Amino acid sequence: MSKAVRFAPLALLVLLVAALVWRLATPVDTNVHSKLEGRPVPVFALAPALPTKATVSSSDLATGRPRLVNIFASWCVPCVTEVRLLEQLRRKGIAIDGIAIRDRPEDLAEFLARNGDPYERIGSDPQSQVQIALGSSGVPESFIVDGKGIIRYQHIGPIEQADVPTVMATLEQAR
Amino acid sequence: MIAEAGLAALWLAAGLAAYQLVLMLLALRTDVEVVRPMRAVAVVQGALTMIAFAMLLLVFARSDMSVALVFENSHSAKPFIYKVAGAWGNHEGSMLMWVTILAVAGALLALFSRRTGERTLIAALGSQALLALGFYAFLLIASNPFARLSPAAPDGQGLNPLLQDPGLAFHPPTLYLGYVGLSVAFSLAVGALLTGEVDSRLARAMRPWVLGAWILLTLGITAGSYWAYYELGWGGYWFWDPVENASLMPWLAATALLHSINVLASRGALKAWTMMLAVIAFSMSMVGTFLVRSGILTSVHAFAIDPERGTFLLALLAIYVGAAFTLFALRGATLKEGAPFELVSRETGLVINNLLLSVILGIVFLGTLYPLFVEAISGEKLSVGAPYFNSVAGPLALFLAVLVGIGPLLSWRRERRRVFGLLKVPALLAATALAITIILAPGIGILPRLGLTIAAFLAAASVLPLVVRNPLRAPLATWGMVIAHFGIAVALIGMAANAAFSAETLAIAKPGETLNVGPWFVQLKDVTPTAGKNYTALEAELRASRGDGMIVLNPQTHYYSDPPTETNESAIRTVWNGQLYTVLGRSDPSGGWQLRLWWKPFVTLIWAGGALIAFGGALALLGRLWRIRRPRRARGEWHRKGYA
Numbered sequence: 001m002s003k004a005v006r007f008a009p010l011a012l013l014v015l016l017v018a019a020l021v022w023r024l025a026t027p028v029d030t031n032v033h034s035k036l037e038g039r040p041v042p043v044f045a046l047a048p049a050l051p052t053k054a055t056v057s058s059s060d061l062a063t064g065r066p067r068l069v070n071i072f073a074s075w076c077v078p079c080v081t082e083v084r085l086l087e088q089l090r091r092k093g094i095a096i097d098g099i100a101i102r103d104r105p106e107d108l109a110e111f112l113a114r115n116g117d118p119y120e121r122i123g124s125d126p127q128s129q130v131q132i133a134l135g136s137s138g139v140p141e142s143f144i145v146d147g148k149g150i151i152r153y154q155h156i157g158p159i160e161q162a163d164v165p166t167v168m169a170t171l172e173q174a175r
Numbered sequence: 176m177i178a179e180a181g182l183a184a185l186w187l188a189a190g191l192a193a194y195q196l197v198l199m200l201l202a203l204r205t206d207v208e209v210v211r212p213m214r215a216v217a218v219v220q221g222a223l224t225m226i227a228f229a230m231l232l233l234v235f236a237r238s239d240m241s242v243a244l245v246f247e248n249s250h251s252a253k254p255f256i257y258k259v260a261g262a263w264g265n266h267e268g269s270m271l272m273w274v275t276i277l278a279v280a281g282a283l284l285a286l287f288s289r290r291t292g293e294r295t296l297i298a299a300l301g302s303q304a305l306l307a308l309g310f311y312a313f314l315l316i317a318s319n320p321f322a323r324l325s326p327a328a329p330d331g332q333g334l335n336p337l338l339q340d341p342g343l344a345f346h347p348p349t350l351y352l353g354y355v356g357l358s359v360a361f362s363l364a365v366g367a368l369l370t371g372e373v374d375s376r377l378a379r380a381m382r383p384w385v386l387g388a389w390i391l392l393t394l395g396i397t398a399g400s401y402w403a404y405y406e407l408g409w410g411g412y413w414f415w416d417p418v419e420n421a422s423l424m425p426w427l428a429a430t431a432l433l434h435s436i437n438v439l440a441s442r443g444a445l446k447a448w449t450m451m452l453a454v455i456a457f458s459m460s461m462v463g464t465f466l467v468r469s470g471i472l473t474s475v476h477a478f479a480i481d482p483e484r485g486t487f488l489l490a491l492l493a494i495y496v497g498a499a500f501t502l503f504a505l506r507g508a509t510l511k512e513g514a515p516f517e518l519v520s521r522e523t524g525l526v527i528n529n530l531l532l533s534v535i536l537g538i539v540f541l542g543t544l545y546p547l548f549v550e551a552i553s554g555e556k557l558s559v560g561a562p563y564f565n566s567v568a569g570p571l572a573l574f575l576a577v578l579v580g581i582g583p584l585l586s587w588r589r590e591r592r593r594v595f596g597l598l599k600v601p602a603l604l605a606a607t608a609l610a611i612t613i614i615l616a617p618g619i620g621i622l623p624r625l626g627l628t629i630a631a632f633l634a635a636a637s638v639l640p641l642v643v644r645n646p647l648r649a650p651l652a653t654w655g656m657v658i659a660h661f662g663i664a665v666a667l668i669g670m671a672a673n674a675a676f677s678a679e680t681l682a683i684a685k686p687g688e689t690l691n692v693g694p695w696f697v698q699l700k701d702v703t704p705t706a707g708k709n710y711t712a713l714e715a716e717l718r719a720s721r722g723d724g725m726i727v728l729n730p731q732t733h734y735y736s737d738p739p740t741e742t743n744e745s746a747i748r749t750v751w752n753g754q755l756y757t758v759l760g761r762s763d764p765s766g767g768w769q770l771r772l773w774w775k776p777f778v779t780l781i782w783a784g785g786a787l788i789a790f791g792g793a794l795a796l797l798g799r800l801w802r803i804r805r806p807r808r809a810r811g812e813w814h815r816k817g818y819a
Contacts, residue, residue, distance in 0.1 A: 006504040017493045022551045023471045024485045075764045102764050
C-alpha cells in the first residue's frame with residue numbers, strides 16, 4: 001500500500017471536518033425570502049369582505065406605521081389556530097389587516113364570531129388576484145409592511161407561537 | 176437525592192475511564208501486569224453508567240419536576256410508558272444512553288473476550304476508555320442530564336402528543352445499540368493496529384460484535400422506515416433524508432465489514448482493508464450522531480441547533496477518527512497480506528461485494544454532504560434528492576444482489592467444481608420472471624423490471640447452499656446467511672413491485688363520490704368531526720371495494736392546540752397482495768375534501784425482508800457464539816468444501 005493511499009482517509013476527514021466547522025459557524029437560514037421584500041406593495045383595491053367592516057387597499061398600507069397583512073380564509077383549517085394567535089398580537093398593539101381568499105360573507109362572519117376578530121380591515125379577494133400579485137402561493141400567509149408601504153417580510157404558513165419573536169422583531173425594525 | 180446519585184455515578188465512571196486509560200499507557204511502557212485490573216475497572220465503569228441511567232429513568236418515572244430535564248420533556252399526565260421513554264427522547268438523556276451503551280459494551284468486552292491476544296485486549300480496552308472519556312466530558316461539561324431546577328416547577332412542559340408513539344419510543348435505542356456496538360470493532364481494530372496482531376483470531380473476536388450491531392442497525396432502519404411510512408402520510412418508505420442516510424451509512428459499512436471479516440477469519444487475508452472498515456463503520460456512527468444531534472442538515476427530523484454542543488461533538492469526532500486514521504496510515508504498511516487466492520474464488524466474490532458496498536456508501540455520503548460542500552465553496556444552495564440516489568446507487572445495488580446469489584456457492588482460494596451449473600434453476604426462474612413482466616407489464620421502468628428479475632434469481636440462488644448438502648447438518652451460521660440473503664430477495668420484490676405497480680390518486684371528492692385507485696373503488700361516505708383526549712379531529716369514512724366485499728377505512732386529520740399542530744393519520748388496510756393507503760387532506764371551498772389514495776402492491780414485503788435479514792443475522796450470531804463455547808466441534812466437511 002502506497003503512502004498516498006494510507007493517508008487518503010485522513011485527508012478526506014480533514015475536508016469533512018472543515019466543511020462541518022464552516023456549517024457550524026454559519027448556520028442555515030431556513031426562511032424563504034420573498035422577491036418582493038424591499039419593494040412597495042402592488043397597487044390594489046378590494047371590495048369589502050363584510051358589509052360591517054372596512055375594506056383594505058394598497059393606500060391603507062402606507063400610513064406611517066408598520067402593519068401585518070394576513071392572507072386567510074374561513075375554509076382554511078390552520079387559520080383557526082392562527083387567528084387566535086393574531087388576536088393576542090392585536091392586544092399587544094399590532095395593526096392587522098386581512099385579505100380573505102375565495103370566501104363568502106356568511107362563512108367569514110361565522111368564522112370571526114367563533115374564533116375572534118383581530119382585523120382592522122378585511123378585503124375580499126374572490127379570485128385570488130391580489131394574493132397572486134403579492135407573490136403568495138397559499139393560505140395562510142402574512143406580510144409585514146412598513147409605514148411607507150414597503151414589504152419587509154413574508155411569512156409562509158400559519159404564524160405559530162415560535163414565530164412570534166421574529167414577527168415582533170421585524171415589526172420593530174419596520175417602525 | 177436520586178439525581179445527585181446519578182451525577183455522582185457518572186463522575187465516578189469518568190474517573191475510572193481515566194484510570195483505565197492510564198493502565199493501558201502503563202502497559203505499553205512497562206511490564207506491569209494490568210489485564211486483570213483493567214478488566215475489573217471496565218466492568219465497574221459499565222455498572223456505574225447503568226446506575227446513572229437507572230437514576231435518570233427513575234426521576235422521569237417519578238415525574239420529579241425539580242430536575243430541569245424532566246420539567247422540559249415530561250408531564251405528570253403522560254402515560255407511564257412515555258414518561259420512561261421520555262428519558263431518552265431528548266438530547267441529554269439520549270447522550271447518557273449513548274455513553275451507557277458504550278461503557279457496557281466495554282465491560283462485556285472485558286468480561287468475555289478470551290480470543291484476542293492479551294496485549295491487543297489491553298489496547299482495545301484503553302481505546303474504549305478513551306472513547307468513553309470524551310463522551311463523559313461532553314455530558315458533564317456541556318449536557319448534564321441531572322441539572323436541578325430551583326425552585327421546582329409545578330408540572331412539566333413536555334406533553335407534545337406527536338412524540339407519544341411506540342415507534343418513536345423504541346426506534347432510537349435500537350439504532351443506538353447498533354451504532355455504539357460498532358465501537359467495540361473500532362477499539363479492537365485500533366488495539367490490533369497498535370500491537371500489530373491483525374490476524375484471524377482478532378477477526379473471530381470482532382465478528383460477534385459486528386454481527387450484533389449489524390442486526391440492531393438492520394432492525395432499527397426497518398422499523399424507522401415503517402414508522403415514516405405510516406406516520407408521515409406521504410406513502411413512501413424511504414426519503415433519502417439526511418437523518419435516514421445517517422443510519423444507512425453505518426449499516427453499509429457494517430455490512431461490508433461483516434463480509435470482509437469472514438475473509439480475515441478464514442483466510443487471514445484483507446487485513447488492512449478490514450481494519451479500515453472497522454474504523455470507518457464506527458466513524459459513520461459518530462458522523463450520524465453528530466448530524467442528528469447538531470441539527471446542521473435540514474431534514475424532517477427537526478432538532479434544535481446548538482452550536483456549542485455541535486462543536487464539542489465535532490471535536491470528539493475529529494480527534495477519534497483522526498487518531499485512528501493516523502494510526503492506520505502509520506501502521507498500515509506493516510500489515511502482511513495473508514494467503515493468496517485465484518480469480519474465481521469466494522475471496523474474489525467478497526472483495527467485489529466490499530467494493531460495491533463501499534461505492535454505494537460513498538454515493539450516499541457524497542449525496543448527503545454535497546449540498547454542504549457546494550454552499551461552503553460557492554454560496555449556492557441546493558438539495559440532492561431521491562432521483563440521484565436511486566439512479567446512481569440503484570444499478571449497483573442490483574448488481575450486488577446478483578452477486579449475493581453466486582458468492583456463497585464459491586469455495587475459498589480456488590473454485591474447481593462446476594458451481595455455475597447449480598445456477599441453472601435460478602437463471603431459468605429469472606428469465607421466466609423477465610418474460611412475465613414484459614408480457615403483462617410492458618410499460619414499467621427498467622430498474623423495477625430488473626429488480627423483479629434479479630429478485631427471482633436471488634430467491635432461488637440464495638437457498639442453494641442448503642439444498643446442495645443435507646440442510647439439517649448445515650451449521651446455524653449457514654442457515655442464518657441463507658435466510659438473510661433470501662430476505663434481500665424478499666425486500667427487493669417489495670421495492671420493485673412498489674416502484675412498478677403503485678397507483679396513486681389525488682383528488683377532491685364530495686361525500687357520496689367514488690374514486691378509483693388501482694383495482695379499488697373508494698367511496699367517500701362522509702366526513703365527521705370527532706374528538707380525542709387532547710385533540711379534535713375530522714374523520715372520513717371511506718368504503719373501499721375491489722369486487723370481493725367492502726372494507727371501511729377511517730383516515731383522520733388531528734388538530735392539537737398545545738402546541739398548535741395538525742397531523743394526518745393515515746388509514747392503511749393490508750391485504751394479502753398489498754396495502755391500500757388513504758389520507759384525508761384539507762377541505763375545499765366547494766364542499767369537497769382532498770383525498771390521497773395509494774394502492775401499493777406487495778409493499779409489506781419490504782419490511783418483511785428487512786425482518787428476515789435481521790433474523791438471519793441473529794441465527795448466525797447464535798451459531799457463532801455456540802461455536803465459541805464449543806470450539807472443537809462442527810469442523811467437518813462443510814468447512815473444507817467452503818459452504819460455511
